[in-house]
Amino acid sequence: MMRSMIIHLDLDCFFASCERVHNSALNGKCVAVGGRGDPFIFDKNPAQGKKLMNLNSGAFVPSLFHAQYDNKEYFKDGDTLRGIITTASYEARAYGVKTAMSVHEALRLCPHLILLPPNHLLYHTMSHELMEFLATVVPVMEQYSIDEMFGDLRGWIADEDTDAFIRELQHQIMGQFKLPVSIGASCSKWIAKLATSAAKPYGTRVIRHDEIESFVKDISIGEFPGVGKALSAKMARYGIKTIGDAWRSENLIRSWGRAGHDLYQRLRGEDNEPVQSKRSRKGIGLSRSMDHPIEERDELYRRIHILVRHWSHTIMKLGVNPTTYAFSLGFDNGLSSKKQYTLYRLFNEHFLHHFSIEKFRELDIYPHSSIRYIGMSATKFTSHDPKSFDLLEIQNDTKMNKLTDVLTQIRDKYGMDIVRNGSEL
Ligand SMILES: [Mg+2]
Known part of the structure; x- marks a missing residue:
């Protein structure tokens, strides 16, 4: 009965999901949160456009940066539409709307898209509340980004119970926070993160140690956390296209010095990098x-x-x-x-x-x-x-x-x- 799993959580279309928590009319619809230079925060007449959400209206609604702008006005600059998509709901993704696309292009692909201005304080607060909850369920948690967390199950949950544990956790998070999340688990952080990507949206996936090789072998090397465009281009020049190819290129990758050694260990799921709760x-x-x-x-x-x-x-x-x-x-x-x-x-x-x-x-x-x-x-x-x-x-x-x-x-x-x-x- 080994206890050695690390879990990775990634909230599904997090910003859009936060907006849905506070406005259930957005459920099931094509929704996207977009951002621009945010001129409204600088309004000389601030009472206008910033309507306060009453504390009693939601579980923990803080005062907001700009809760209730007229959504269309936010993206207008004279006759020009400005801004880019930060997060799109899966319904909108079905139309080809994706992160970093211009608002203009997104509306062309999906004319009925509901575009919302960002509300960063809300997202930060919800992320923080979720972390506080997770810390009561998993002793060592690390906040990796606003919508991604690692948790260490070592010594806590037996390996064979991991699958049931993360499914239950997923349901608990949905029940308490109304936030859809995907959860992956494996014996290293980066393989767990890959497992989450494979489980999305709203899925769970456990990759046992003896399943790692078959799981990663056909995944393109650029998908591996930390392998950016430049590195995947370099690897492609050596014929490395998939993680499986990389596994077979041990000598080459290790010849790239310390960084190469570390990368190779990570690709194999043998890096032993700890979940760091302090970096919360x-x-x-x-x-x-x-x-x-x-x-x-x-x-x-x-x-x-x-x-x-x-x-x-x-x-x-x-x-x-x-x-x-x-x-x-x-x-x-x-x-x-x-x-x-x-x-x-x-x-x-x-x-x-x-x-x-x-x-x-x-x-x-x-x-x-x-x-x-x-x-x-x-x-x-x-x-x-x-x-x-x-x-x-x-x-x-x-x-x-x-x-x-x-x-x-x-x-x-x-x-x-x-x-x-x-x-x-
Ligand atoms: Mg996410």
């Missing part, structure tokens, strides 16, 4: 690309303040304390500037506004060029342990952290725009 969240970031680059610096900083407010709210909602912050600006001249800072401060919105503005001013090194892109991200989370924070700032930060807590509650209740920074007006 890599970071919280926000970025916006402008369809119309911003020349005016006052307008730029007004927008940065707005982004920081939304960013701060997300960080607070997830209850983490970042210690590394990265900022970047993309200029119309094609250049960009970015920088990352590590500092041990108890998180609070007041600090984040000041710090961000100061750093963006330093990054604004081409004052005569318009700004095309604004990005910010927070990583390396630590616990709220005062011992590890900057002592000179801790008193004030503690006060400000409490205030931010209150702000978060108020925004949950009355919406993101109820408390804004003076510089946004």
Whole structure:
């Protein structure tokens, strides 16, 4: 009775599924979530277009970035339709609609497609809630991306019970979260991930150790996690088209140094890479690309303040304390500037506004060029342990952290725009 399985979960058309949780009229329909530079977040008249979803109307609906825009308006820029498809429901995929396709092309293929603007805070929150649930079912879970997780069943579930366990888990997730998920299991992370792909949509699949070879042999090498376009092209030059071909090219692949060795082990399912629960969240970031680059610096900083407010709210909602912050600006001249800072401060919105503005001013090194892109991200989370924070700032930060807590509650209740920074007006 071995206990050595790793499971991989991949939520089916996750963004579209989240939207369906809150609007069951979307069930069974051709639905897609698309994204664009998101001009609405910068509206000077914010009450308009941002209708608050009442907390009582859903299980855990947070205040939303832009819950209730007129869906068609979101994608319009004058007479032009902008944006690309982020996630399409399987009904829409049947018409050929897929990720990264332009909204324009998607509507041509599927004229009755229901297009929705993205609601990232909702997706992050649902993903986070699901992770919290999973942590109560599987002791070691790793969040791999917003809609993919690994779990370690070693020592927990006997191998022969894996199939029943993941089917039950799939039903539980559907029952509690109304989210369809596909689950794969095998003795390594990457084979488990391949098993999930084979099970999609809404399936489960276990690949036992002695089944790996026959399972992978005809799968194209480019499908293997981490083998990108460049590497598959290189392998194709050696006649390696499938994972089976790669298995037979051990000497060649191992001759590519450390990376080659690692890759070969992974392809065989013999890498022993652990499920890392600590990497549960890599970071919280926000970025916006402008369809119309911003020349005016006052307008730029007004927008940065707005982004920081939304960013701060997300960080607070997830209850983490970042210690590394990265900022970047993309200029119309094609250049960009970015920088990352590590500092041990108890998180609070007041600090984040000041710090961000100061750093963006330093990054604004081409004052005569318009700004095309604004990005910010927070990583390396630590616990709220005062011992590890900057002592000179801790008193004030503690006060400000409490205030931010209150702000978060108020925004949950009355919406993101109820408390804004003076510089946004
Ligand atoms: Mg997915």
